[in-house]
Amino acid sequence: MTKTQLTWAVIIVAALLVGVVGCNGRTANGGEHSSSRHDAQADAGGDKYNGTKGGVDMGDKIVKTDDEWRALLTAEQYRVTRQGGTEPPFSGRFNEFKGAGTFVCVCCRNELFESDTKYDSGSGWPSFWAPVSEEDIKKISDTSHGMIRVEVRCARCDAHLGHVFEDGPRPTGLRYCINSAALDFVGEAQKKQDE
Numbered sequence: 001m002t003k004t005q006l007t008w009a010v011i012i013v014a015a016l017l018v019g020v021v022g023c024n025g026r027t028a029n030g031g032e033h034s035s036s037r038h039d040a041q042a043d044a045g046g047d048k049y050n051g052t053k054g055g056v057d058m059g060d061k062i063v064k065t066d067d068e069w070r071a072l073l074t075a076e077q078y079r080v081t082r083q084g085g086t087e088p089p090f091s092g093r094f095n096e097f098k099g100a101g102t103f104v105c106v107c108c109r110n111e112l113f114e115s116d117t118k119y120d121s122g123s124g125w126p127s128f129w130a131p132v133s134e135e136d137i138k139k140i141s142d143t144s145h146g147m148i149r150v151e152v153r154c155a156r157c158d159a160h161l162g163h164v165f166e167d168g169p170r171p172t173g174l175r176y177c178i179n180s181a182a183l184d185f186v187g188e189a190q191k192k193q194d195e
């Protein structure tokens, strides 16, 4: 009898311990995960990087006053990016440009388009069939000038870049019609030096 009782006691204690540990484990994990956003979870094992990495992705927006932008940009860059202007067709420095590298936002250096998605649309503006990533740009419905268009802006600093149309080449069928004045270029060689 004593042996059986002892055995049961051990089993019960063991079960309680497992239960307690299990609960603690679940509570701790559940608490962390429910308080963090869904995509943070997808960032497998990202908890330990939250202090640095998480902040870069979410808090990466660049906000400057009008005067600060004016001081940083040329008059044409300012008119296009901060006032939603459009450069005259066939006037921009990147319209016929064929260098290999990455086109970045002239305001904040956000990487926007790769040269291998650039093509000659004949429109007079640099044209791309895809951005580096959908997260780097934002699209806004634009009904100005009696047209229904989709405006493209830099997701990081809100610079006006141009418009996107659905008459582009494969594989996307999209034409990102972008002002040269909104772009700067980092060539492959330059990129390697920076790394």
Ligand SMILES: [Zn+2]
Pocket: 105, 106, 107, 108, 109, 110, 154, 155, 156, 157, 158, 159
């Ligand atoms: Zn930008």
